[in-house]
Amino acid sequence: MTTSLTDFGDGYQLITLENSRGLRLSCTDFGARLTSLTKNGRELVLGFDQASDYQQELGDAIYYGAIVGRVAGRISGAEADISGQRYKLTANEKGRNTLHGGGENGLHDKKWEVELGDNQVIFTTTLADGLHGFPGNVAVKVIYFLNDEDEWGYEILATSDQDTLWNPCHHVYFNLTGDVSQPLDHHKLWLNASHYEPLKEGLPSFTKADVTGTALDFTKEKAIGDALHSLDKQITENNGIDHPFFLDDQQGVQARLISPDGQLSVELSTNQPSVVIFTANFGDNTPIARGNRLAHQGALTFETQVAPGAEQNASFGTLLLKAGEPYYNQTIFKINSLK
Numbered sequence: 644m645t646t647s648l649t650d651f652g653d654g655y656q657l658i659t660l661e662n663s664r665g666l667r668l669s670c671t672d673f674g675a676r677l678t679s680l681t682k683n684g685r686e687l688v689l690g691f692d693q694a695s696d697y698q699q700e701l702g703d704a705i706y707y708g709a710i711v712g713r714v715a716g717r718i719s720g721a722e723a724d725i726s727g728q729r730y731k732l733t734a735n736e737k738g739r740n741t742l743h744g745g746g747e748n749g750l751h752d753k754k755w756e757v758e759l760g761d762n763q764v765i766f767t768t769t770l771a772d773g774l775h776g777f778p779g780n781v782a783v784k785v786i787y788f789l790n791d792e793d794e795w796g797y798e799i800l801a802t803s804d805q806d807t808l809w810n811p812c813h814h815v816y817f818n819l820t821g822d823v824s825q826p827l828d829h830h831k832l833w834l835n836a837s838h839y840e841p842l843k844e845g846l847p848s849f850t851k852a853d854v855t856g857t858a859l860d861f862t863k864e865k866a867i868g869d870a871l872h873s874l875d876k877q878i879t880e881n882n883g884i885d886h887p888f889f890l891d892d893q894q895g896v897q898a899r900l901i902s903p904d905g906q907l908s909v910e911l912s913t914n915q916p917s918v919v920i921f922t923a924n925f926g927d928n929t930p931i932a933r934g935n936r937l938a939h940q941g942a943l944t945f946e947t948q949v950a951p952g953a954e955q956n957a958s959f960g961t962l963l964l965k966a967g968e969p970y971y972n973q974t975i976f977k978i979n980s981l982k
């Protein structure tokens with residue numbers, strides 16, 4: 644395993660870990676984000692090579708690969724009850740809803756402290772009481788790891804000094820072709836999820852629906868294009884997939900993404916109850932990433948978390964982080980070379 648440190652511009656650093664099998668991971672203290680993951684030289688994730696490229700609005704570049712929170716996804720109406728008190732939150736989407744915890748100065752936007760460990764990179768930061776309207780000072784730690792079994796992943800740990808809402812995610816986007824100008828269509832996806840959350844006008848519906856008979860049924864591996872080009876209203880109304888999937892259990896592999904050429908797959912394991920899959924439904928107004936313009940539906944997220952809307956449906960899990968209690972998200976991706 645080798646570790647190197649380079650300049651990422653604007654005062655940020657880039658840390659690169661490389662294992663003995665040609666898997667290389669780069670992450671930065673800017674948003675504790677993953678910027679690059681290459682297997683034998685093929686780029687597998689959406690990202691840029693310098694900090695300033697993330698600071699553009701095209702295709703929501705600011706969230707690529709970053710840690711997002713306090714609460715990933717949308718809180719309708721930008722208000723929430725926390726331990727019996729009503730809080731007004733920053734309405735950073737359409738002036739109405741809170742998206743990804745409220746935007747500017749959030750976790751994705753901060754300069755984190757960085758420490759190098761054994762095959763690990765450890766980032767720490769704090770969110771101040773009152774930021775974006777949420778109560779509690781939250782101490783956050785994110786640990787990236789890479790090993791010689793071609794697994795990489797992250798742990799997110801946090802504690803708050805007051806009861807607060809807390810549901811962060813890691814916003815990695817995969818495109819296994821090595822070229823984000825190629826849409827996801829011919830990637831295959833399998834998900835251990837027999838239920839998903841339909842959206843209502845792009846917002847959480849607070850309901851669970853069976854995937855059977857819908858475009859969102861990935862319980863048997865299928866081409867993502869079959870879903871993206873279907874006339875299912877959940878797809879047409881949201882310009883693609885942008886949905887929470889409830890994982891049937893928290894054991895073993897819960898999702899698998901396979902490259903169009905069949906040479907690579909990524910397998911997801913997580914301790915979280917759901918994964919939000921967003922297929923980068925950005926239209927044509929997208930940035931150029933490593934020489935290629937991101938296609939509409941050109942990359943896919945696996946955002947492991949509690950499904951958005953849990954604040955109004957306890958069967959999803961809870962977003963409440965009680966004062967002094969530990970939060971822990973562990974998510975692992977295994978990269979398999981199939982040929």
Ligand code: GAL
Pocket residue numbers: 702703706716742885919921946
């Ligand atoms: C996703 C969300 C999308 C979009 C994206 C950021 O998590 O589901 O709707 O907001 O983040 O561009």
